[in-house]
Amino acid sequence: MAPRKKVLLKVIILGDSGVGKTSLMNQFVSKKFSNQYKATIGADFLTKEVVVDGRTITMQIWDTAGQERFQSLGVAFYRGADCCVLTFDVNNAKSFETLDSWRDEFLVQASPRDADNFPFIVLGNKVDVEEGKRMVSQKRALQWCQMKGGIPFFETSAKEALNVEAAFQTIAKNALQQEDEVEMSFPDPIDLNAQNQRDPGCGC
């Protein structure tokens, strides 16, 4: 069997400002966390290689600016995405309520062929904060995810590296599925050399 070609998965992280998108990415890629808040400007990406089902996959994780949604990135950018990560802060009800519009906005921008099955994933971040401050219960988040067609939900803490690895593993898996499906929908490539192989020359 021919070796499978190297896969690059483009993952986009969306969510209100300050929910910890950058922190999640940094925690996953470089295992680092900083308490300092620094607003992301535009968009930035980091790459990391992960192994899913024995395949080595390069994940290109795009961290976007929450403050000025979609202002800086072109439509073409969203179109190439393999997975969209919707992030909220479990201690901030507003950031959860805006998930709906983040999702809608993404869908309109990216216009995926099969919008119903586009892989989304929801991360409820900052679960390390004391229980009393929590505003969005797991039940409520799960309910929302169920309503939107069974989006996987993870409660994470970028600070304590809780569930981050597992969440991104799922992201990679789902994104890979999407990627595979897209690939399968292409017709077989025309082999330009086929003719030559069959006909070994005029033989004179």
Next chain:
Amino acid sequence: MVNTFQVTAILEDLPVKVECIHTAKKKVYLGASSGALLVYGISTDESETKLVPQLTLTEFKKSFSRRPIEQLCVSPQLNSLLCLTDGCVNQYDLQTLTLRSTMAAPRGAHIFDVTHEMDDSVPIAVPTTVVRVAIGVKKRVWILTFRDGELAQSKDFPVTEKARCLTFRNPYTLCIGLAKEFLQMDIMSGECTDLLSSLLPPPSSSPKVGSGDNPGYRGSPHTPGSSDPQSTRVTPTTSTGGAIGSAALDAFSTALTLGGAVTMMGGITGGGSSRPTGTLCFPLGDASEGRMLTNKEAVSLVLGGGGRGDTQSIRWTGIPEEMIHVSPHLIATLPRGSGVEVRSLGTGNLMESLNLPHARFLSNCPEAPYAFAAGPENVWLLYPVPILRQVEDLMIEKEFDEAISLIHQSMDQIDEEYQDGPDGGRRKEAEVKKAFAHHLFQIGAFDKAISLFQSLNTDPAEVISLLPPEISGSLHGEGPGSPMQAKDLQEALGALIRFLTDRRRWIGRLLRQVSKDSDISPPSSIDPHLGPPTTSPSCGASPKSHDAASLTSGSYVTSGADDGPCPYTHAQLLSLAEHVDTALLRAYLMSNEALVGPLLRVANHCRVEESAKLLSDRGRYRELVDLYYGKGHHRKALQLLARLGSSQDAGPLQGVGPSIMYFQRLKSNQVDLILEFSTWILREDPESGLSIFLDDYGPVESFPRMRVVEHLEQFPPVMGIRYLEHVIRDLRDVNPECHTRLPCLYIRWIEQEMARQAGGGSDKDYNPTEMEKVDVDTLRKTLIAFLTQSLLFKPARVLSQLPSEGFEEERAIVLGRLKRFEQAVYIYVHRIKDLEKAESFCLGYATTEGNSIFLTLLKVLLKPPMSADKEEGLEDLMTPALDILNRYGAFIDSREAMKLLPKDTKIREMYPSLEKYLRASQGQGRENQIVLSLEKTRHFNTREEMAMAQARRVQITEERTCPQCFKRIGTSVFAVMPDGKVVHYSCRDRMLQALKDPLVHVESTG
């Protein structure tokens, strides 16, 4: 094929056999194989509009040379005509055409070239004109340098073989074409380097680099360690350029290596001329651009110019003998006069084959746009057809790529031809590109067409109008006559969706820009595009967020992100946005329905009525509701929800749930709508209906509660009661109105309930809902409890609501609130006949109303005001009256009580009460005396203090100043402060304000 040059046979049937042609200084020089020289003057007839030049013979030197004239060249700097003949380069006077000298090079010259420069290296001296002549003599190259017409220097350098072409690239560099390579010689040192490698783009100096080896997405040589997406994008462009270059180079090097043999044949069969053909090299355009054309065999290569990816290869039908560049085309003569080809420099495609029988020689005019071609006996004028005409021709032929390339190559010419404004070329280009895009669209290359439209910033309406009316709607123009095939349509839709989503953002950006420019606060209609309404700045929004945003758009360049002035007005933009969004909606509806909802939920400019019809035609009511919500057409949305909710066929929007969820998304100023549309829900499903007002979710909590109460009062009282109970108990409302309405509603309910029970309780129509099932006793208990606890209801109104019969206890409580104690007590005593309750009622008011309440009770007991009641059941109220008197005797004025008691009451029976009363009043008297004594003492103390204060004196001297204004007190009125300070009377208030202390003494010095 396009008409590129207008060909005029200008000289025919010449008496000599032309061997070379040269044009300079408005003269055409023809060299003949017989050695004759013909000179023609070029005259343009000014009167004629076409400006076609005419040639008139000015000189005819029949025996200019004894041998064929192989090459002619005019050097105005030397005022000479240089002529290669008989293996020598001769210098003739330009005017008299007499031989001046023969160039100091050995015989056997076969090729030469001339260049010149101004030498101003010596600062003070007048700049000298330096002319250099390069002559190829066998395997050597001679360089002769003339300064101000005098031969100053002569050098010669060896070359590996006989030079096939010699061309000055610039005054210091000579290009030499050999059989298998092109050299570039520094004329000072004679050092030779490979010409091709010097012309190739720097990053891919070797042809192998970049040939399909695409550098990685990240970490390409251009972006070391940077994550800037922009530079990431540059990479592919570079490699593409390299790839083109390498492909062209490969072909060219093949030609180079094949080289020699064929060319030799060409050379041999070339007839009279011994000049080798096929190896050509000359600069293109201005020498400073550095672009060179090199030709080997039938392949030409355009190189250099500093631009990457500028490499272009051109394959000719045959091996060109001569080639000239008449921007934007190359003209070449094919071997043995077999044809003349015109090819585009931009694409290398054949533009036209000129029908010039036996034409072999070409010459372009340095000062004029036209060129000459010569055959053995003929000379033709090649007058360029205006570029715009050529473009038109190409467009008719659907050769759009060619047309665009042509425009690119000749921007300046087009600007001249247009003669209106400086960007004629750009406009023409855009026009052609647009036509190209339309063409691409028609032939089904939707992706390409759309990308082109996008890069042109074409009016989206125009693009939309190309699609069938299902998509284009009102915009549908002439368009394609035949409807699209289903497959085509899907493909076109895919491309269109990409285009439209991109345009949405583009328009959004322009809208923001426009509203920013116009400096008015943006009207609410465009508000949605300004920013997401739901973005919360609550969590840690940095103060620099605005700066950050503008930085952002700069750092990540997206298509069409030009910040030039917006070409549209605000209104135009809005209309564009409507077209785009509505078309996008149609496209989604036809190809990707899952995206309809998201589109309508984000800020959009879909035309409401059109979109609503589309959605309802397809039964997409959920999305229709989203549309109405987004557009603020809440009434329509709610009407729709009411219709669907109460309809029988079970759809996703059936029932009251969707409406209630819609209410929750409304703002509290939409209370009218909510009340209006809650009616059917309250009828249909009272429990859910009530939940609209009871849930603490959405805008409900901030509703004006009285409005809600009034609304609910149209329904069974239980509705209002449930709401008011919630408001008062859970929300702790202290509005007296609420507290008043609630008991009134209780009363109404109890009355209804009792009326029905009285009517037999078998009201068939009456179907009590779950929450209405309650018995009257419980209700009354609740009512009484409420009346007892609430201090806020308005008793007069509740009293008026009480029916005249029944509700005695309620009435008593309410009367008590009205301070009509006598009536209240009367009810307790005579109607309810519950003395305990009467007593506790009095006790309840004793603290606030004083002791007289007990007297009232006594009065009611002993002297019932209404005699009618007296007869029934007043057996013995004397005992309880005395009992109360004795128990509360201390609080009851005995004299008053005495008056009430019947005369025959025994003093013994009254004793406990009298004793209590006497003790109490004596105690009171003593206490009063103590108070009196204490007050007296206080009075004396105060007087003493006053006397002390009055005894104080101050001395006013000449120097004494007021500490407030620092002026002398003198003889003005002054005041003495308690601490002894003396101030002006007028300064007193300010001083007091500073001290906040009372004034003790005021005195005039008078």
